[in-house]
Amino acid sequence: MTLRNVLVKALERIGRTPLPFVGRDVHVDTLRSVPSWGLSVLLHALALLLLAILIRSSGGLTADRSFVGEFAMPEIADLTSLVEADRAGDPFTNADSSDPPSLGLQPADPLMQLSAQPRITNLVDFAPDLAGPEPMKNLGLSLRGTEALPGLGEHITAPFSGRQGLDRAKLVRREGGTVHSEKCVEDGLAWIVRHQKSDGSWVLNVNEVCQSCPAQFGIESQTGATGLALLPLLGAGYIHTVKSRHQEAIRRGLEWLCEHQQENGDLHVGGTGISYLYSHAIASMALCEAYGLSRDPKLAEPARRAIAFIVASQDPQTGGWRYVPGQAGDTSVFGWHIFALRSGHMAGLTIPRSTLRGCNDYLNLAAADGKKTIYAYLVGRPASPIMTAEALVGRQLLGWPRDHPSLLKGVGRVSADLEKSSERNIYYWYYATQLLHNMKDKDWDRWNPRVREELVKSQVVNESCTGGSWDPAQPVPDRWGMTAGRLFQTSLSVLTLEVYYRYLPLYRTADSDPLPDAPKVGDPQKKK
Incomplete structure (x- = not known):
């Protein structure tokens, strides 16, 4: 049966029928007289008219609305923005944000391989406004034969700016982090916050607040534990003045430190004797970084007094x-x-x-060789690779340039030791990772994926209370973690994974500057 016959039969049933969108009635006899091609033209015209009305009612295709058929390439796209998420300093809140996330609200995709992690090119939008500070060369001028050694009161532009929002996400990708390492950071922070005491402090022996985590015994320091808990939270950009899921925990921790600070600036509360100045220094870092991030005037005086106590506590003979x-x-x-x-x-x-000046004097004394390449735990003792890493970071902060011959040779020694060592030692890794990240040479390219993936692999992943922490006894015992405990192990592990953004690059005045390979000096395999 033809299309015309179908229409005729239908119209015969309903008699005189008005067709929509036509301004007159159509009779059956008239329809019989129309040829088949005419009906086809009429029906197609009606279909086009219906389509036009539907498009008009939905807003239409204006000049500003178009469809683009491009796919983002993994090398330059932010894979983490493919999941439902938002990012306003806290990637797990439900607050709307125009910034793309560094992590999503949904569970990590098990099919997303580390090899697909996007890399990004030099970020011109980081310079010059978000440039990291130049090496503090004024700290080391005594090594260059001059007494013109000013203090550290100069202004530094946005020193903590890499820790938050889009800047953090960009630095993670560019500096060598991954979606997985960032997930470890957030899970570790959640574990830390879960084990805060009701008074706002933390303790190294978490059994005081949690019976589910295995018992650990060792040194005691409520001040040191509170500083160790706050530092990774601050390192990830969380602060007490900005709404996030960790805002309240940070506020209570900072209040506890301020309430227990003595008039002379001393922050130490109880604990064993060897923890005294360790604890004060760690807590002082937390107060200063919280003040630097928030500019909260209530923290200005506590931070100043904490630094003043450090100055007063320095040994006048050795500078240490x-x-x-x-x-x-x-x-x-x-x-x-x-x-x-x-x-x-x-x-x-x-x-x-x-x-x-005292800092420079101490490092000169602690050097175990004439060229100040390797360093000892105590003056006059044999050199240690762990202490060498720690001392060389101090040299970097005190102004040694990236191409300083002793720095290059010392970094080579540390890198060679890391290559051959199979010992688990988060204290060593924490300092060595910062040292090599500052250099950004081939040693860093080898070390970064190794330490990053080792920490990702060894984090506790389960539904129990230990989930998100690092066990100091498993998968193999950590050198110091068995004494310092799970909070120490977890905090230093998170801080190590935050190396990509916690501080802006030390040896670049603008983050778009190229980074040539540092020349190698000496044989890193030979040790004295």
């Missing part, structure tokens, strides 16, 4: 720090104190010139 104020220094405690001075400097506090 150890367990109690005025004691001859050791390189381990020295490292935490020079980090605290760096955090105070970045927060805008002034560091006295005499303190900086």
Whole structure:
């Protein structure tokens, strides 16, 4: 049966029928007289008219609305923005944000391989406004035969800017992090917050607040534990003045530190004797970084007094720090104190010139060779690769340039030791990762995927209370973690994974500057 016959039969049933969109009635006899091609033209015209009305009612295709058939390439796209997420300093809140996420709200896609992690080119939008500080060469001028050694009161542009939002996401990709390492950071922070005490502090023995985590015994320091808990939270850009899921935990932790600070700036509360200045330095870092991130005026004086106590506690003979104020220094405690001075400097506090001279003096004394390439735990003792890594980070902060011959040779020694060592030692990894990241040479290219994937693989992943932490006893015992405990192990692991954005690059005044390979000096395999 033809299309015309079908229409005729239908019209015969309903008689005189008005057709839509036509301004008159159509009779059956008239329809019989129309040829088949005429009906086809009429029906197609009606179909086009219907389509036009539907498009008009939905807003139409204007000049501003078009369809683009391009697919983003993995090398330049943000794979993490393919999941439902938002990012306003906290990737797990439900607050709307125009910034793409560095992590999604949904579980990680098991099919997303690490090899597909996108890389990004030099970020011109990071320079010059978000440029990291130049090496603090004014700290090391005494090594160059001059006494013109100013303090650290200069302004630094956006020193903590890489920790938040889109800047953090970009730095993760460019500097060598992955979606998986960022997920480990967030899960580790969640574990830390779950084990905060009701008074706002943390303790190294988490059994005081949680009976589900395995018992661990060792040193005690409520101040040190609170600082260790706050530092990775601040390192990820969370702060007490910005709404996020960790805002309240950070606020209570900072309040606890301020409430227990003495008039002279001392932050230590109880604990074993060897933890005294360790704890003060770590807590001072937390106060200074919280102040630098938030610019909260309530933190200005506590941060200033904490730094003042560090200055007063320096050994006047060696220039170092150890367990109690005025004691001859050791390189381990020295490292935490020079980090605290760096955090105070970045927060805008002034560091006295005499303190900086003392720092240089101590490192000169702790050097175990004439060229100041390797360093010992105590003055006069044999060199240690762990202390060498810690001391060389201090040299970097004190102004040694990236191509300093002793720095290059020392970094080579540390890198060679890391290559052959199979020991699990998060304290060593924490300092070595910062040292090599500052250099950004071939040693960093080899070390970064190794330490990153080892930490990703060893994080506890389960539904129990231990999920998100790092067990100091498993999969193999950590050298110091069995003494310091799970909070220590977890905090340093998270801080190590935050190396990509916690501080802006040390040896670039603009993040778009090229990074030539650093020349190698000497044979890193030979040790004295």
